[in-house]
Amino acid sequence: MQSPPTLTDIATLAAHRRRTRDTALFLHDEAILEVKEKLIDVNRTFTRPCIITGQPKPWAAAFPQAKIVPDDEILDLQEQAHDLAIHAMSLHWANDPVGQLVQMRRSLQPDGLAIAVLPGGRTLHELRTALAEAESRITGGLSPRIAPMAEIRDLGALLQRAGFALPVADSLPLATRYADAFRLMHELRHMGEANALAERDRRPPPRALFPLAAALYAENFPSEGGIAATFELVFLSGWAPSSTQQQPLRPGSARQRLADALGTDEQQAGDTATPRRD
Template sequence: MKTPILTDTKALTRNRARAVAMPAPALFLHEDLRDEIKERLTEVNKTFTSVAIITGFPVFWRDAFPQAHIVAEDEVLALEPCAHDLVIHAMGLHWANDPVGQLIQCLRALKPDGLFLAALLGGQTLHELRACLAEAEATVTGGLSPRILPMAEIRDLGGLLQRAGFALPVADGFTRKVHYRDAYHLMHDLRAMGEGNALTARLRHPTRRAVFAKAAAVYAQSYAVADDRIAATFEMIFLTGWAPHESQQKPLRPGSATKRLAEALNAPEIPLPATKGEG
């Protein structure tokens, strides 16, 4: 069965271009991720000399890493095999129609013992807006349409790293709450982020104003915070993996331990009582 195409890549590219052309693009999440990535790299005992960054915002990330090779968010990435010791996938993997394919391409582009870092939005992102739009559309029109990208949970993303073949895979993250005047302000910011609706199955005609008015009212009632503002959740997830190399730590084979766990912990060993049938 053919895998459904979730993202309209032409619409996504258009949304990115429209965002950077705005007088004040909302790139604060990219700023957070840039700072977090740089801090994480300082904790790695390794100097990186050949960096590639996959991004839909090339100017921003080129300013952050002036020597990096900037790669567009295409289905087939413009990466040379074994050419880089660091590959960063910056805020685009949540839109990928084939995320495992993207990870495999990044792995192939790494030299042995090269590092991969991805920063993307996770499943809790915009859960408030998702719920309010669904309630409003169902109330006003009697139906539902795809409006917010379904994003993966952190536990699933860690599994994708393993499927792609990375060594020492780690998935972690944090949640950021952002306050807005109202739902209209939030939706304007999403447009300025380049994170507007680019789903293939999205409506292709204008939404009735009554839907947005109802969603804004539900949002204000359900997710109000101080100063008559509303809260929006952005879950930021980081994926880390290494290209396999013989120098890396490897798990021991089952049954190869030479000491009991009780000895290592300096604790008494208490045998379990025998069950019926054991003798």
């Protein structure tokens, strides 16, 4: 069986994360606020939570009772040891995201909750466009410079592949503004989110690349004297399967006709149902 291609250079990612500055982790702050809101909506008390993340500091402060686990390929989790597992802003760097989710599910007690939050497909689309156009003009080709971000529909499918019950996926768009593209790229480095792709071009970039990309960015995506930058946080949630969970009805097992529920007369195929006026 052929192994999937390696996405992330793990050693480079670790080096980038060591240069992280707390003041640049605003995406983690937003993710934490949203996760807490979701937990309030669940209306259940969790007593054995764990959090998988490459940026432990903000998550440990927000959830002091949780076990903090590095986002290694093999997670430091015991089977059925937790009632809540959160994968926090790291899944987009995983070489095997489904494997990470499977390990989360196995760490949960039956009917335990898993939440994963990660950047979605709209994240940094402006920067991708500007870099791609600039590189195409200068070299006639493209090289990977920003980690690929999956669309929400594809991320939702990962939950099903990992064996979660009652999967849900939703997103939170965040509109931000920077003085210019250089300020944005500077902050990405301080987030620990600089280019750590295994297939990145290791050669020094052409000297004209980033100035041209910055000019194209400012021309195409202006915002109040600066530039617009979009981030999208995708939230995935699912439950460890349990016999106590609500189960979908088998086809043909409904106890009430759809026509009765809609207040219409049942018609043959090709006819039009008209509302009853009883």
